[in-house]
Amino acid sequence: MYNFFVRCLLAILLVACTGVEASYLDASRIVRVGLTKLGTPQSFTIEPSTGFIELFNKSKNQAVYSGKAATVVVSIFQGGKIKVAIDNRKSLYYESSELLFSPLGKNPLNLKIKAGGKKSFAYRGTISVIPDKGGLLAVNLVDIEDYLKSVVPSEISTRSPDAAQEAQAIAARTYAIRNLFRHGQGKYQVCDTVHCQVYPGIVKEIAAASRAVKRTEGQILSFSGSPANTVYHSNCGGYLISSKAAWSGTEIKYLSSHFDGISGQEPFCSYGIRFRKNQPTGKLPAPAKDLIAKPLPWNTRKLHHKNFGHRVGMCQDGAIGMGAIGYSARQILAFYYPGTRIETLNYAVPGIKPHIETEKPLVVAMKPAVSSTPLEGPFNPTQISTLTRNSRTNRGKSSLLETLKSISNAKSGSAATGIRKMFWTPAQPGLSRQRNIL
Ligand SMILES: [Zn+2]
Ligand SMILES: [Zn+2]
Known part of the structure; x- marks a missing residue:
């Protein structure tokens, strides 16, 4: 019975994969950049260039505030909750989660962010704030061209x-x-x-x-x-x-x-x-x-x-x-x-529609299953990629089932898109990409 079930799943995957070739050229143009230089402080102050902001609770997948805001203070509150104070007039509380802040209105659109009393930096795109190491981590979701x-x-x-x-x-x-x-x-x-x-x-x-x-x-x-x-x-x-x-x-x-x-x-x-x-x-x-x-x-x-x-x-x-x-x-x-x-x-080829950044929440390329085998030579922390080789042996029945699960859970895009995202990986030159997942 189990074998029959697995065989059915394989057949579904094969059909879904027909004509779909994984490609690094499909990469999302939104990249998640960790603003590690800001550290992981207890609070951030965020200022939208337009005076208007949208706050999106990524964990709940819903917009929770949209309106005026000159200064937003995001801080760690009792019990690991995140407190968001808008212009000292409105305070919102969230269970430990990822919050996305985006400026609203006309250009120039950017957000200034600073940690405590430190210098502020301005970024294009969206800033995500996530609990990390007892404090808060800021991540910039930004168009790779920006x-x-x-x-x-x-x-x-x-x-x-x-x-x-x-x-x-x-x-x-x-x-x-x-x-x-x-x-x-x-x-x-x-x-x-x-x-x-x-x-x-x-x-x-x-x-x-x-x-x-x-x-x-x-x-x-x-x-x-x-x-x-x-x-x-x-x-x-x-x-x-x-x-x-x-x-x-x-x-x-x-x-x-x-x-x-x-x-x-x-x-x-x-x-x-x-x-x-x-x-x-x-x-x-x-x-x-x-x-x-x-x-x-x-x-x-x-x-x-x-x-x-x-x-x-x-x-x-x-x-x-x-x-x-x-x-x-x-x-x-x-x-x-x-x-x-x-x-x-x-995304830069005329006539090819990007399949990512029009929908909310912002979706980034998914990470494929990887083994822990280092790709090449000794690790050089400043220059050599830490990408790991996708091992054939790492793809057994359980990873196949997990794969199917994630595809069916994918909120946006077709199954084929899900598969493409799932199995794309920027491999070392000479190593083939995972064209064939079975
Ligand atoms: Zn790095
Ligand atoms: Zn030279």
């Missing part, structure tokens, strides 16, 4: 040529999409520090970086059907080293060791430093010429100048140098991640 408007100028010099900023935008977008499960099944997907990518919110935004984000909307780098591991660093010193030399583990084809430039010329990063210091960058051969990353033994060359960072993947000063000389973002990325290609996430 997230990048803050990440790009935080990660690369704001004076960089346009091409370097565009290359940085694509690398940072890819990095985010690939690392959506870096913090496990936790309360957020990526954090706001160098552990993931630096994200201080609106304060850091500049027009040039926002334009670079817009011009590259939805673009990521892929390799062998997965988002590439687009690690980057400040300055390689003239020679890039391979990911294997830096962190051991499996060899990654596009993260090889090679000279950062054209043979017989100064490395691109020397030009980048000169550009940043307002010195003439000199002349190099025409941009499209001789741009081949030739492999080199990583430890046999003397550095040309002081290096900063792990020296794997894109050298940011090198990208600035290439941009200053006249190379495009595509050429910069082809040089630092050879063999990768640009793909566009489905």
